[in-house]
Each structure stands twice: as structure tokens, then as C-alpha cells.
Amino acid sequence: MEPLTKTETSSQRADRSELVLTALDVTKSYAGRPVLRGVSLELHAGERLALTGPSGSGKSTLLNCLGGVDRADGGSIRFKNRALEALDGDGLTEVRRRDIGTIFQFFHLLPTLTAAENVELPLQLNGVAPAERAERVHALLKRVGVLGRAQALPGELSGGEMQRVAIARALAHRPAVLLADEPTGNLDSRNGAIILELLRELSDETGTALLLVTHSGAATHICHREIHLRDGLIAGVRDKDAD
């Protein structure tokens, strides 16, 4: 990987698609220890961006700040032209509810809900009518290959099945950006590969931008670009399209 000299290498993509997320000189510290020390990036509709780096490099913190679950100390984050730092707590929640889908390493399915109900939940929260909800849940579960397990509770699903349901849930409300934090970190290599392929396909099909935090080299293969973080700074960028 080359050191960062030109984040602009993705400018060609910027020309052909809408800019959904921009981070400019973002900083963040915990207990006086700087975790992010001025990170800038852009994410376009339909783009898949991998955030890599060693443990403690600031990947997850950056993901949290971009997803509006944590606030940056400095710099600016704009989501579809709305500055996240200007929004209050409810405003950030609203952005998460409508425009962001999240996939977790540990799946985080709600244990009291069936697979179908888990997928339905974001649609309910967004006030989608029941008939449309049922239709979309059915289609998504079918698409991720767990329609036969729709009425199963999370405790009855395998790890791969749980992550498929989690992906369906993250995409249910058609978010502009999908944030995935180590989505294959808790899966075996076969299931991990299947999940990555699924993410690639769904991103292409729906035009949803994907920001993928990963340690896995395999995971970066599905992304258009890779940003490598080290000690809270961007240490390198690789544009797969340019390779």
C-alpha cells in the first residue's frame, strides 16, 4: 500500500455519483488521548469503502462519528449536505433511523423478535404501511437466503444466518449508507466469504454506499477503495478502480 498522497484519486467516481458523506479534518480524543487526529474522506452513492488498520488505529471511532452515534471533537462531518455537528441528539437519531443501516460484528439481532420481525423493525420505526412492510421483509429475507427461517428467533439461527438477517435489517429501510463493523469477524471463512459477496451484490443492486471496517484482507476485495488508518491518521489510500 502506498502512503497517502492523493485522496483525490476517487474524483472520477465523484463525478459520476452523488456525494453522501464527507469528513473533513475530524478529530476525537478519549480521556485526553487522541484517537483521531484529523481524518478527511468522502463517500459517494454506490461506493464501497474499506477502513482498515491495526487495533487502536481509530477505525471504529471514525465509523461511530460518521454514523452519528458519537460526536467528533473537531472538524466537520456532512451527511447529504447536513452537518452532523449541528444536529442535536434527536437529529442524529433521525439520521440513523432514515439514512443509515448498520451491521455489527456480533450481529446484534433483537433476541425477542423473530428474524422477520427484526427486519421489519426499521420499517415500523419509519412509519411504513403494514402491507408494504410485509412485502419488503419477504423480499429481503428471500434475497439474503433465509426466508425459510423467517419465524425463527435469533437464538435458533446459525452465525451465518444471523448475519444475513442483520444485513436484511440494515437494508430494509433503504438507507443511503451502510456501515459495517467487522461484519465477518465472528464468522468462519466460508460464511464470511458468502456474507461479503452478499454485501457486494446488494450494494450494487440498491446503490447503497458501504463503509466497511475490517481486518480481513478478503473483505477489502469487494471495495472500490481502501483507507488505511494508523494512530488516528490516514496512512494510505488504495483506489481499487485505479489498480
Added chain:
Amino acid sequence: MAARPPVLRILWTRFAWRHWRMAPVSSGLLLLILALGVAAFFSIRLANQAAVAGFENFTDLITAESDGLITAPVGTLPTSVLLDLRQLLGNTPVNLVPVLETSAVPPRRADTEGIGARPTLQILGLDLPALVNLAGQAYGSGGGLAGTPGGAGRRIGDQSAADVYISAALARRDGLTNGSILSLVINDRPAELRVAGVIPTPPGRPAAPASLLIMDLPDLQALTDKTGQLDRIEFVLEAGPHRAERWARIKAQLEAANSPTAPRWVVSSSAARRDAGLTMTRAFRLNLTILSLLALLVGLYLVFQGLQGAVVRRRSEIAILRSLGVTSGQIQGAWLVEAAVVGLAGGLLGLALGWLGAQLAVQTVGRTMHALYFGRAVEAAAFDFKEALLALTVAVAASTLAGWRPARLAANTPPAQIAARAGSASDPGGRWLNHPGFGLALLVAGGLLTTLPPVRMDGGGRLPVAAYAAALCWIFGAGVFAGQILSGLGRLIQWLKIESVPLRLACSHLRAPGGRHRLAVAGLVCAVGMTAGMAILVSSFDLTMRGWIARTFQADVYATSDGDQTASTINRIVPATWQSIAADPAVKQANVIQGGEIFINGVSTLLVGHDPRFYRDYSHPAWVSAPRDDAVFDAARNAELVLASESFCERFRLHRGDVVRVPIPGGDRPVTIAGVYADYGNERGSLLIERRQFTNWFGSQLAASVILALQPGEDPEALRAKLRLAHPGLGVYTSGFLRGEALRIFRQTFAVTYALELIGIIVAVAGLAFTMSSLLWERRNDLATLRALGLRRRELSAAAALEGGLLAVAGLVAGLLVSLALGWLLIFRINKQTFGWTLQTDLPGAQLLVLALLVLASATLAGWLAGRWATRLPAEREE
């Protein structure tokens, strides 16, 4: 994506409700314990209400509601007053209803039957012929006393001697019909009355209770040796507009005709008379309500712990919901709704349990209230919708309040990305429970509050509000300090370097206890402190009562009317009877007790005529302020001297040497309090005067009881049997029997407190179990690590059991210490200010030891069970 999503509904139906359904046992237990608190509150309120319901004027049931009444300033009214009143009122359209009232009981079934075992009936003597017209007003045409089922029926005015009219309820219950014979004891004589008909129910009025009987006035006067006497005269105005104004004019006319120096009558409105009974017992009822609220308070502590634990267990779920876009406000709202629903469900269950409990409590509360204040029969507590609504509102409001902190904790849960990396959930109550200064301030505030006097209420009742507030301050202050004890305990065991892995693990969590630990200990301190404090009070009361009973009942035989069931019974012994008893050759000396209710400054109390020398020689009174000389015991010198009970002095704020103006027929008489004695028999207080003086003032020779000292060698049991045979209407008791009965009634009165104590302990231990399971849930990854390191499940369970046990030790140390202070407060402030009774202090060591062992064992068991459950939890898996 347009409609506003019903987020609260989604959160409730999809999450909260499912969690409750998925854990039916713990959910059910939580609801049941809350329901117990609500039930205690509701049942005591219903029992209170039933106990005071007897104050309604019974005559209202048969006539139209009366507008006012007159009574004698003391004693009874002569019948001649009726003529005077009629002359005074001229043609004013008002009906005068003369009333004589007495009580009666069914004859005893067994000779050894306990006091208070038989129901007390009220008999109203009314001028039945005169009521014919009046009844017509109340019932419309054709009104009158109807026949019993199966009987031909009789009409008012058609009665013959010794006929009695009974309620439909009594007719049904005892299968009585027209012509049936009703056996009763009235005064000191058995009486047989013939059932002549049923008291009808006027339209829109409540039915007559089973305890009400009606007789013709002259019949009852003859039966009670009160010929020519009335208890009161009621005034019933004709229906029409401006009724209140018309009564006000009559009242003014009656008052104007009264002599200011020697009043012949006291005029009062019916509403005021009804209120008098309620006012008199208000403090007693409030005290009971406060006690029942304590049960509710501990129930709410459990709701708090339960919801707090649920927040911990559902923390991941909340974090995911936050990630999915549910706002913190919506999360908080959902938890508050959950708390309110818990309150509603627990409240509804509590209403059902409370109604059942009220049927049991009504007997105890009724007996106590009647023994202390007045005599009326209480049969059952009716379901009251207003009271139910109040209990439900209290349950929902208080449960929502208890859920406030857990709801805040839930709302502050960060979204999943952060929650997964953050440490444990925020510490509940950590800040204020971690400040010994705050605890000290509470203890000092409590101490200052104990110096404040009680709130004095109308009717002489006193409510120790400041003392109750002091108790709360001390309980909470000790709860805060218990956290320090916990940490000290953890450090001490660490310092001892005991080679036990489970013990070291347990202590590692206690050295710097978190808010959850501190809260659990505070809950234990509250329960142990209150329970042990109450145990000290009851034990002290028991010791004092035993001493008082032993001193008071030193004579050999006691005789009263067999109808005497309460302190204020109307039944009396006629002179011929008590004179023949006193003249029995086996009797060395007799103390004839006369007495009745008097009002001083409008407040009810008892005036008792007795033999002071007999009292001194055979009772060995416990003096609060002993007489300075023997004058009060000397018939030649005690004409203006009285002995006053401690309750009397507390109630009227008087001391030895003070002068009291006693109302007697024809005016007031000043008397001086020569001494103050301890008396635990009634709360209203008593004044004891020489009986000769009582007879002179009131002109009555009817005795309330006769106390006998026997000649040497005479057998009390033999005399008792002899007197019972000669006077079947008398209740004759030996001192041994009476002592046993007095203690039995006293202990029965305190039965309700044991139930409340038990609820407190169960709740505190259940709260500790909730806490332990929450703590272990949070530590499930650590437990998995410990398992990986080679610890066996039973070792982890043992560590949890030790942690629970040590929590209990800290709670017990602080709880028992605060219980000593609470015991002092209950004995020397709350009890003294409420009842005016001084008690000897007794520390029930064995009882407190049992309590400590019980709490320790239950807490250790709760910790062990929680540990066993937690060692089977998968790490990082959601509930």
C-alpha cells in the same frame, strides 16, 4: 414513509411485553409482591372505612335523614324534654324522634368463651306509633315495617311488648321469621325478644345492617332500667326547599332557650355528629394507613430493583434500538410506560387480594378501634370504588416514580457500536449513596425532627408526622452508611488473607462497592431496620402490658354485663345485682365501677367512678406522676380530686396539679388532677373519681363492672361459677382468665404488624436476588473467563453466595443499629405522641437473632441461586 410511527406501541408490544411473557415466574413474583403492598394499603383503608361506618345515625335508615339532634350535656335526657321542646317550637313543622340506644350480645355458647368473640348488636328504642306518619314521608304511601319472609308481616304501631324488628340481613343469616324468639343479653340480664317484622329499606338508602334491631321505646326503657330517659331527640324537617335554613332557625331557637350556666341540652347537626366519630379516629386510621404505605414502599423498592435489573439485562437490546434510530426520549417513555403498566397490573391484583384481606383485617381493625374508641359491630368490608381508584392511582403513580431512575438509565444507554465497547452500565444511585456526608446529614436531620411535637387534630387525635419523617431520615441515612460498612468488610476479609478463591472473588467486588451493591444493602437496611424496630416496639409493649395486667388485675373476680364487649359498652349492671354480689359472704371487699363518656372542650373522654382505696390496694397502679399525699384516696378529702390516665393528660396537655372542668348535669365542676397513672386500656383517656361523687353528680346507680376481693381461703373459681348460675346475664371472670384475655386481645391487635414485617423481609431479600442477578449478568464475560481459567461452576456459585451473604451482613449490621434508634423512636415518640402511653423498653434478643439468621440465610441462598443461573449464561449472548 410518511405516517408518524407508533414507536411507544412498538416498543411495548415487541419488547417489554415479550420480556414479561418470556420470564413468567420472575414477572409474576414481581407483580405479586407489588400487589401485596397495594393489598395491604387497600385492605387497611377498606377495613378502616368499615369500622367507622357504624357512626352513621341508624335512625336515618328508618326515618328520613334527620337534620339535627339534641343530647344531654352528660348522661341521658328526661322524656319530659319532649313536651318542653314541642311547646318551644309551637307550630313549626318539624318531627321529633326520641331515641334510646343500647347494645346487646347473643348469649355465650360456652362458659369459657373469650371476650369479644360474640357480635355486638345495636338496639334502637323508638316511638313506633309516632313514626307511622314519619315513615310515610320516607317510604311514600303504604310504608311500614314489613313481615319477614314467610311471615304475615306487621305494621308500625301494631307491636306488642318485647317485640323486636330485625334487619333483612339478620333474618336471612339466622333464618328468623315472624314469631321467632331472639335470645340476647342486655345489661346484666338475658332477654328473649319476639321477632315482629323486618326493617324495610327506604328507596335509595342503604339496607339496615345485620347488627341493627329496633324496639318500641317504652319496651327498651323498661328492659334497660331507663324508664323516662332518652339518649337523644332527632329532628326531621318536612321535605321542601331551604331545609338547611329552616334547621338553622330551629337550632338558634333551641340554643336561645338553653341556660348558659346549666344547659339542658346540646344541639348539633346530624352531619356534625357523623363527623365526630370520623374525627375521633382519624389519627388512628392515619397511623394504620402509614403502616400500610410502608408495605407499599418496600413493594416499590422491588419494582425499582426489578426494572433496574431489566435495564441491565436488556442493555444490548436498548443499544441496538438506539442504533436503529429510536430516540433516548422514546426509550425513556417506553420504560416509564412499562413501570406504569407494572403498577397497573400489580395494582389490579392488589385490589383483589386487598378486598380479601379487608375481610380478615376488618375484624382486627374493627375490634381494636372499638376497644379503643367506641362500640359498633363490624361484619364485612364492602368494596369501595373510590378507595379502589385511590389505591390504583397510588400504585401506578408510585410505580412510575420507581421506574423513573431505571428509565433514565435506559435512555442514557449509547447505541450498540459504543455500548459494545463501553464498560458496564452506569451505576444507579452511585453518586448520592457514595457520600457518607449525605448519610450523616440525614441522621442529624432525623435527630432534630424527633424534638418536634405531633400534629394535633380535631377530636383530640395526634399524628406524629415529624417522628415518622425522622424514621425515614434515619433509615435512609443508615442505608447510605451501610455502603461504607460493605467496603470495610471487603477490605477486612482481604486483610485477613483467607486462602479461599470464592471468598477473594466475592470480596474483590465489595472493596469498592458500586451503586447497585450500595442500593441492595440500603434496601436490606430499610427492611431489617423497620422489622427489628417494630419487633422492639412490640416486645416492649408486650413487657409493659404483662406488667400492667399483672398489677392491674390483682383482685380475685371481675363481673361485668355479659354484653360488655368493648371499652364503651352501653350495657350496665343494675343496682340490685351488684348489691347482691357485693353482699356475698365470700366477698371481702367490692369495687363498683361506674362510668360514662363525657366531652371536655368537645373532645370525648371517659369519667369513671370507683373506690380509690380498693384501686390502691388491689391494683398497684404504675404511676407516671404519683399523688403527693393520700388525700385522693381519702373519701373525706377527695371531693374535688381525680386520678387521670397518662393518655388523658397527653390528650388534653395537662399535668398533676392542673384543674379540669368536668361537665355534669347542671354545669361544670372543677377538679384537680392528684396523680397520673399508666393505663393501656383505652386511648381516649380516663378520669377516676370517688364513686359517691359520681352518683351524686349523675344520679345513676348503674355499674359498668364490679371488682371483687375475696375473703381469705375463698376459691375465685367457685364464686365465679356461683355468680354465673345466679346471674346468667353477667360475664364473670377470674383474674387469671382476664389477664390471659387481655394479652390475647393485645397480641391479636399487633398481628397485622407481623404480616407487614414479613412482607418487608421478603421484598428486601427478593431485591437482593434481583441485584445479584443483574450484577452477575453484567459479569457474564468475566464468569466465562473464570470458567476458562479452570474455576468450577460450584466455586463460582459459592463466590456469588458469599457476595450475597456479605451484603446481608453489612445490611444487618447497619439495619440492627438503626433498629435500636427506630425502637426508641417508636416507643418514646410515635407511640407516646399517638396514644400517650409510656412503655418499658425490651430488646427481644432471640427474635432479632432469628431475624438476622433468616436474612443471612436467605441472602446467601439468593446469591447462590443467582450464581448457579449466571454460570450457565453464555458470554456475550443477548437475553
